[in-house]
Amino acid sequence: MFANRISQTLHDEHRATITLMERLEQSLGRRQPIDISDPKDARLLRDLVLAIDSDTIRHFDFEETHLFTLLESVGDQLIGDHLTEEHAVMRPLGETLAALSRTAESAGFDKASWEEFRRVGAEFVQRMVVHVQKEEMALLPLVNDTMDSETEIRLYNVYTGNT
Known part of the structure; x- marks a missing residue:
């Protein structure tokens, strides 16, 4: 548990992301494609689209715009630079995975689309x-230890849309 609400909120989102990644990984391990007529499989596709389109991109943007610049201002630029590079690789992967999920939601998978989905998903x-x-x-520990309470309130309101 983090004292800083931003660190705690991002931690909670991370836990949800890991849970979704575990669900995806289980589905990718099957030989047969995800079956869109199965409610559990259909929900996985919907959850992927929602998580990537809404949560993941918003999370990355907030970190890059607010957290990494804050850390840079106190001399901790390297972590922000490194994580931004990772975001740059994961954004297009996520966008591709979301697009494949959207297509599969309506049309299902054929052999080629399932293999691409498995490759990108993995x-x-x-x-x-x-x-x-x-x-x-x-x-998160660095943010928790570095951020003053005034900045925490301001950025928490930005992140949660309460501005």
Whole structure:
């Protein structure tokens, strides 16, 4: 548990992301494609689209715009630079995965689309899990220890849309 609400909120989002990545990884391990007529499988596709389009991109943008610049101002630029590079790789992977999920929601998978979904999904899972671990071990404790309460309130309101 973090004292800083931003660190705690991002931590909670990380936990939800890891849960979604575990669900995706389980589905990718099957030989047969995700079955859109199965409510559990259909929900996975919807959850991927929603998470990537809404949560992941918003999360990355907030970190880059607000947290990394804050850390840079106190002399901690390297972590922001490193995580921004990872975001730059994961954004297009996520966008591709969301697009494949949207298409599959309405048309299902054929052999080629399932193989592409599995390839992109596996890379996204691998990168996302490692990325979340880095943020949990380095970024969130640093934010928790560095940010003053006035900045925390202001940025929390920005992140939650209460501005």
